[in-house]
Amino acid sequence: MTLAREKAVFSWAGYDDEAPPPVVEARDLARDYPFGAERVHALRGVTFAITEGEYIAIAGPSGCGKSTLLNLIGVIDHPTRGEVCIRGQNVGGMRDREATAFRLRNIGFVFQRFYLMPTLSARENVELPMAEAGIARVERAARARELLSYVGLEARERHRPAQLSGGEQQRVAIARALANRPAILLADEPTGELDAKTGAEIIGLFGRLNADGTTVIVVTHDEDLASSAHRKIHMRDGVIVPG
Amino acid sequence: MRFTLAWASLRRHGTRTLLAILGVAVAAAMLLDMVMMSTGMRESFRELLLSRGYQLRLAPKGTLPFDTDATMESASRITATLRTNPSIVTVSAVLGGTIHVPTGNRVVTSAALGVDPAVQGDYELLSGRDPVGSNSIAANDEFLAATGATTGDTLDVATGYDPQLRTYAGSMRLVLTGRVRFLYGAANQLATVMRLETLQKMGGADRTDDASLFMIRVRTDAEVEAARAWVELNIPDVSAISTATALAEVDKRLRYFRQLAVILGTVSLFVGFLLVTTLVTVSVNERIGEIAVMRALGVSKKHVVQQIVIEGVAISLAGAIGGLALGLVTAKYLNGILSSFPGLPSAIDFFLFQPKSAWTALGLLTISGIAAGVYPSFRAASLPIATTLREDAIA
Ligand SMILES: Nc1ncnc2c1ncn2[C@@H]1O[C@H](COP(=O)(O)OP(=O)(O)OP(=O)(O)O)[C@@H](O)[C@H]1O
Ligand SMILES: [Mg+2]
Numbered sequence: 001m002t003l004a005r006e007k008a009v010f011s012w013a014g015y016d017d018e019a020p021p022p023v024v025e026a027r028d029l030a031r032d033y034p035f036g037a038e039r040v041h042a043l044r045g046v047t048f049a050i051t052e053g054e055y056i057a058i059a060g061p062s063g064c065g066k067s068t069l070l071n072l073i074g075v076i077d078h079p080t081r082g083e084v085c086i087r088g089q090n091v092g093g094m095r096d097r098e099a100t101a102f103r104l105r106n107i108g109f110v111f112q113r114f115y116l117m118p119t120l121s122a123r124e125n126v127e128l129p130m131a132e133a134g135i136a137r138v139e140r141a142a143r144a145r146e147l148l149s150y151v152g153l154e155a156r157e158r159h160r161p162a163q164l165s166g167g168e169q170q171r172v173a174i175a176r177a178l179a180n181r182p183a184i185l186l187a188d189e190p191t192g193e194l195d196a197k198t199g200a201e202i203i204g205l206f207g208r209l210n211a212d213g214t215t216v217i218v219v220t221h222d223e224d225l226a227s228s229a230h231r232k233i234h235m236r237d238g239v240i241v242p243g
Numbered sequence: 244m245r246f247t248l249a250w251a252s253l254r255r256h257g258t259r260t261l262l263a264i265l266g267v268a269v270a271a272a273m274l275l276d277m278v279m280m281s282t283g284m285r286e287s288f289r290e291l292l293l294s295r296g297y298q299l300r301l302a303p304k305g306t307l308p309f310d311t312d313a314t315m316e317s318a319s320r321i322t323a324t325l326r327t328n329p330s331i332v333t334v335s336a337v338l339g340g341t342i343h344v345p346t347g348n349r350v351v352t353s354a355a356l357g358v359d360p361a362v363q364g365d366y367e368l369l370s371g372r373d374p375v376g377s378n379s380i381a382a383n384d385e386f387l388a389a390t391g392a393t394t395g396d397t398l399d400v401a402t403g404y405d406p407q408l409r410t411y412a413g414s415m416r417l418v419l420t421g422r423v424r425f426l427y428g429a430a431n432q433l434a435t436v437m438r439l440e441t442l443q444k445m446g447g448a449d450r451t452d453d454a455s456l457f458m459i460r461v462r463t464d465a466e467v468e469a470a471r472a473w474v475e476l477n478i479p480d481v482s483a484i485s486t487a488t489a490l491a492e493v494d495k496r497l498r499y500f501r502q503l504a505v506i507l508g509t510v511s512l513f514v515g516f517l518l519v520t521t522l523v524t525v526s527v528n529e530r531i532g533e534i535a536v537m538r539a540l541g542v543s544k545k546h547v548v549q550q551i552v553i554e555g556v557a558i559s560l561a562g563a564i565g566g567l568a569l570g571l572v573t574a575k576y577l578n579g580i581l582s583s584f585p586g587l588p589s590a591i592d593f594f595l596f597q598p599k600s601a602w603t604a605l606g607l608l609t610i611s612g613i614a615a616g617v618y619p620s621f622r623a624a625s626l627p628i629a630t631t632l633r634e635d636a637i638a
Contacts, residue, residue: 076538076632077628101543102541103539104540105541107541113636115533118255119252119254120248120251128540129541131244132541132542176540180541
């Protein structure tokens, strides 16, 4: 690939000379899954860049490889081919220990099914990544309260997940994802389990925290959520297609 | 946070945790009892043998004290020879025999010891006086109960009963001076004690200078072995037995008990281990998704494993502490049963509590608790995160 062509591809993917350095950069990223004797090509080689402070929606039909891509950006899976760099670090080949430490400091995850620790209170859930990062008890309690009030749940800090509604649980999960001030916030169908009204609240929250400076990447079927993003990446059959 | 999570997850299934702790407690109690049993009997024997400070015992050549009815003749000569050794500070000669005491229309048969009350190491006076006079006798509670006699009573005492002729070799009137407890007595055994000369005289002409046993106190423990060798050299017709030799003999006889203890102890440890492993495995399997989420959030494998190991150890420790109490109660009960084992001094404790046993049992259980947690947690923490989350979302 010539430099000019490569540049053309990157600039199409939102990467140009004047823009700040990308926070996420993928080159020819591919992921196969073994399936018996055959291989499922979930991701067939995608190249793109995401700049600091962007709000990206990844959209496309079911099974096109959105979650697979998000997992690779989130360093909880390994690419079969190609590379993915976050803040200039190639994360695709990291060994477990390094990858774990990297996720702790740089990645915030929000899941479709919230996945809060059922035995911990809202505040303890938010504190969990901070405790892992070795932040002192007093400091993390204070930051957890701050984050909970940011997502509008300051009054519920002592409640367990089972005592919260779905939307509230998702807001706690967002506060948890922000605990260690990650470089990027990744969300896979964050409104998938919520009704329209509650989903809209979450969409509003994503917009607000992006406005406050967080880079956000969401995978979604939700048209409202996708259209609230700055930029959409459309996928089909494991590749990026023009929108 | 690891402790918070471990505690929360134990509390989440409170009943299950409690049942597991109870199970471990039962296994721990058994383990403690078996550890107590395997070390207790020997230690208890040692304490008994050394309770009056006699480190050496002389018995007829080739026998153990009171193992047979054999006696050593010319006790006075042996005593005199022993006194010539400056290491030997006390010599206590003992003769064992059987006496018959007619009470009402029946005859009570009892063991009798002839001793020198001044240096004896066989009994402990409970009330009254030692049988110092040549017409005195003291007896244990079992004898007093069987004869109905009390201190101050005069008893007709006979020895050498001939069942064919229905006659006695010797007979005397003795005054009961005191109530005693015999250190080496078996449970429910009737026993009496009198002066050595008194029992010798009742035995007839051929027993006037007999002894069954000599108990010897040597100046220092360091001199025991030398004194033992000296005795065997200078008094050829006796066997000199040191505490160490006696214990070796005891060890040999108690080997079956110890083997049983080791086997049952191992089994109970294994049962406890399996119980904790089962519980931890079940609890890890239901939390596979949670563990994958924690890993995705950046919690290290090490910390996931630690959290789960803490749970295993907590169950083991709580069980062990409960088991300690349970074990002591059952040991006391079992000791009561085994103390009446025929032929063994009732003062022997089969289950002797030594803090070391408790620590051993506790330590073994803690190790098994750690072992129980490590494998399932490491396996769960090593699962591929993305795939596990996907599968968990479907389940
Ligand atoms: N562990 C796996 N083993 C085999 N095939 C897999 C595995 N994970 C994903 N796939 C396949 O890879 C393809 C992409 O899956 P992916 O989950 O990324 O899709 P998606 O775009 O997120 O779909 P959806 O919108 O339904 O969530 C699918 O065809 C899926 O069946
Ligand atoms: Mg998906």
